[in-house]
Amino acid sequence: MQKYFLLTLFTGLMSLAAQSQNNYDASKIPDNLKQDAVAVVRNEEQIYEYKTIGSGTIKYKIVITVLNKAGDAYAEFTEVYDRFSNIYNLKGILYDATGKKIKDYKSSDFLDHSLVSNYTIFQDDRVKLLNISNTTYPYTVEYSYSQDFNGILTLPSWKSLKGYHIATEKSSYVFQKNAGLNVRFLTSEGLKTDSTTVNNKTTYSWVANNIPATIHEPLSVGTDQLSAWVKIAPNQFEFDSSKGDLSxxxxxxxxxxxxxxxxxxxxxxxxxxxxxxxxxxxxxxxxxxxxxxxxxxxxxxxxxxxxxxxxxxxxxxxxxxxxxxxxxxxxxxxxxxxxxxxxxxxxxxxxxxxxxxxxxxxxxxxxxxxxxxxxxxxxxxxxxxxxxxxxxxxxxxxxxxxxxxxxxxxxxxxxxTPKYQSKDNYQLSKTSVLLTEDGTANISTKSSYGNAQYEDNLPNLLSEPTEVRKRILQSLDFADAELQQVKFEQNDKKLPIVNGEIKYITKQLLTKGGDKMFLVINQINRKESVPEKVTNRKTSFAIPFDYNDEDEIIYTLPAGLKVDFLPKDVKLTSEFGEYTASFVANGNTITYKRTQTMNSKTYPASKYNEYVDFYKKIYQADKVKAVLSK
The missing domain is CATH 3.10.620.30 (C8orf32 fold)
Known part of the structure; x- marks a missing residue:
């Protein structure tokens, strides 16, 4: 009975795969799966047999239709193995747009490389590679292989969506374990698990059908909310002569x-x-x-x-x-x-x-x-x-x-571990701008960066001076900017703080209109764009990290130049953060102060457009101008 059940299970799955070869005509892909997609998973089958605490076998097959050039990356096969596993029965097939077979690929066509990174000197991982591509779109690729494991620490997971802009027509995972092997499952909400037990072998199965592609939404925390997924962990394990309990x-x-x-x-x-x-x-x-x-x-x-x-x-x-x-x-x-x-x-x-x-x-x-x-x-x-x-x-x-x-x-x-609050992840800057009668601006900025913003500025501390100067010039808004001084240092090695000082000259600070001159007051830490709103957003989002920016700019005007108009002070408050901007004219000086504090946490998709509205208000406040005249 046991052998008969296994034979029926595997034969049935392989039979379905054989039948599906007649359905690789790209024109038969439902329109809803083509929308926003560069590729479509036509059929994926993952079958894992968990034999003992230290051994298992996977049989895997995937068929992907590449719709356009942007989907070529999905035509590449990569699978990692090491001395505790071996890959065999490697096969690849290329089909044209109608599903007609163009070429077969056998095991010897797959490249075999060591998987060693530039910072790794000891590693026994290797990778099997094959990149089947076609110059005519759409086309379809099929890959299949088997892999035996002699040492188990983890068990294969499954996810119905392979990434952004790739849809799934069908994907399934069959997990079978022998009696006495205890595992734990973690699944996406609402995913149905089918299970059967025959002669001390338990089989679990999951399937997903017709999953449309999803686009990458700004600040997204991933596709897990949209995808069906399964994670499986063993309770006991055996790996490289070591045994243990992971329960x-x-x-x-x-x-x-x-x-x-x-x-x-x-x-x-x-x-x-x-x-x-x-x-x-x-x-x-x-x-x-x-x-x-x-x-x-x-x-x-x-x-x-x-x-x-x-x-x-x-x-x-x-x-x-x-x-x-x-x-x-x-x-x-x-x-x-x-x-x-x-x-x-x-x-x-x-x-x-x-x-x-x-x-x-x-x-x-x-x-x-x-x-x-x-x-x-x-x-x-x-x-x-x-x-x-x-x-x-x-x-x-x-x-x-x-x-x-x-x-x-x-x-x-x-x-x-400790949480670094917004007050810890700070940028503090003070800038002086000396304007001369011919419109030249001599600008000097001293900044201090803490914690997360210290990390962001470490490259300026560690890079070659020429690279730092190049980076700073690219960050300035003035094509004619002439750098006079660039300096970054960590005064106290015991603190995560980088201090920076930049001095430069430009003649593009003021713009003229008739007998007036216009000055964009925030020249240091300015939002230059606004995220687009997303209609019917599907995924939650998160601000990258909590931070606090405090910036001050003092403008000194030349004799004969006066302030005709200064913007009103701004204060913005929302659940995402706070923003203030103040403008004070006193004699021949303008003092501008700006603060922005942001709160990093995961927000529901429904809040995203509110976040964009808040961001847009900051963008507008950062662009306000003073009007000057002689």
Whole structure:
């Protein structure tokens, strides 16, 4: 009965695939799927058999019709494998617009490359590649393959939408597991799960039909709200001779703790260095600062992705010898340095730039990074150990305000990283503009950038001077701008603050109209465009980050030039933020002050046009002019 059921399941699916080959005529794609689409998934079939805690097999097939040149990227096949998996039965087929087969591609036609990035020196991932393209549109490509896994940490997920501007005619996922294998599912809201159990084998299936393409909406937080999706995580696992339990965050943390057992031992020479470095330090915080500086000055980041090495840090002893490591190795090495100084710390598993860890659903795939936490009675100091520039305690905006997993001797514990408020992510600028009688403007701006805006300006601190000057010239509105001085510096290495000073000359500040001259008062931090409104917006949106800008410009007018008109003060308030602008004329000076504070959070789609209206008011306020005359 068991074999008969499996044979019926696979035969039925393959039979449907064979029948569908007669339907690859692009003219048969429903019109609603062509709208806003550059490509259409005609049929996708993903079948995964979960055999043991350490083995599984996937059979995959996808057929995509490319409607125009913008969809050519979807005609490319890429699939990653490593020494714990192998790909076989690779096939590709190209069809013309009517669905007639043009060419077959076999396994030997697929390229096989090492998947090593420019910052990776150890990695065993490889990729199979094939790019089937056609000069006549529309055309259809079909890819299929099988892949065996010998080592399981994660299980395949499924999503009915492949991205923006690609529709789905049909997509299905069949997941089968043997008895005794426990998994957890996380699915999109309202998705139906069908399941059957025959002879100790349970099969789950999901299907999506006729999903129209979606366009990329400004500030969108992704397509998950529009797509059907499934995530599956194993409870127990076996990978690279390591076994563990992922059913809870506590268990996952316990596994990582065990992987790192005895991994924070330093060689005697390094212990001596630590003791010499901290001998005059009076507090733990001073010791942390000294050792963090030592880490930054003596190590560099490289990626290591070899088997369990993708999860297990390189021994601290090894890092001390070679002076490099990945995020895990450098965090673990810093942990060892602190341990030698008598300071306890904990490794932190985090999703950098990803959605925060789901409290109710533990899995490996939600994290991609590791940092370090140093708890104390009053607070916790977090350390980004891969950066050679961040001050101690600053971990970057993409690591902030999220659930993370702290690894302890007693297992994993979910905690939260600090939230950088708008007042922390600031830009403060003061500008003086000296106007001469011939219309020349001598402009000098001094600025200070904190936290997230410090990150934005780090390239100006670290780049070659010629690159910085080029970048600044491109940011100025005046074609004739002549740079006299550009300087960026970090006065206090202990603080995430960049200070900048720019001086330049232009003759294009004033515009003439009859006997009047017009001055756009905000010349420093101005909104230059307004996002378009979106009718029937479908996705929620988020402002990239909380921030606070405070800018002041003082204009000094030459003798004989007077102010005929100044705009009225402006104050705008909404749930998205606040904005103020004030204008004061006093003798031969005009003082302009501008503040803007924005609140970063996820807003429902229905609020987007209100956000645009608020943004438009700021744009208009930033463009107001003073009228001058002789």
């Amino acid at each position: 809870t965050w506590n268990n996952l943390g316990a596994w990582i703790s065990k992987l790192n057992e005895n991994g924070d031992v330093l060689p005697p020479a390094t212990k001596t260095i630590v003791q010499n470095l901290i001998k005059d330090a009076k507090t733990d915080r001073e010791k942390i600062q000294i050792l963090y500086n030592h880490l930054q000055q003596n190590t560099r980041y490289v990626s290591v992705q070899l088997g369990i090495g993708g999860f297990k840090p390189i021994l601290a002893e090894k890092v001390a010898q070679v002076n490099y490591g990945d995020c895990k190795a450098l965090s673990n090495y810093m942990k060892a340095l602190l341990k030698e100084a008598g300071i306890q710390s904990n490794l932190i598993v985090i999703g950098n730039g990803m959605p925060e860890l789901n409290k109710m659903y533990s899995s490996i795939g939600q994290a991609n990074h590791m940092i370090l936490a140093v708890p104390s009675a009053k607070d916790t100091t977090f350390l980004e150990c891969t950066s050679q520039n961040y001050p101690m305690g600053y971990i970057g905006y993409s690591n902030s305000d999220r659930n993370v997993l702290m690894v302890t001797e007693n297992g994993g514990k979910l905690i939260r």
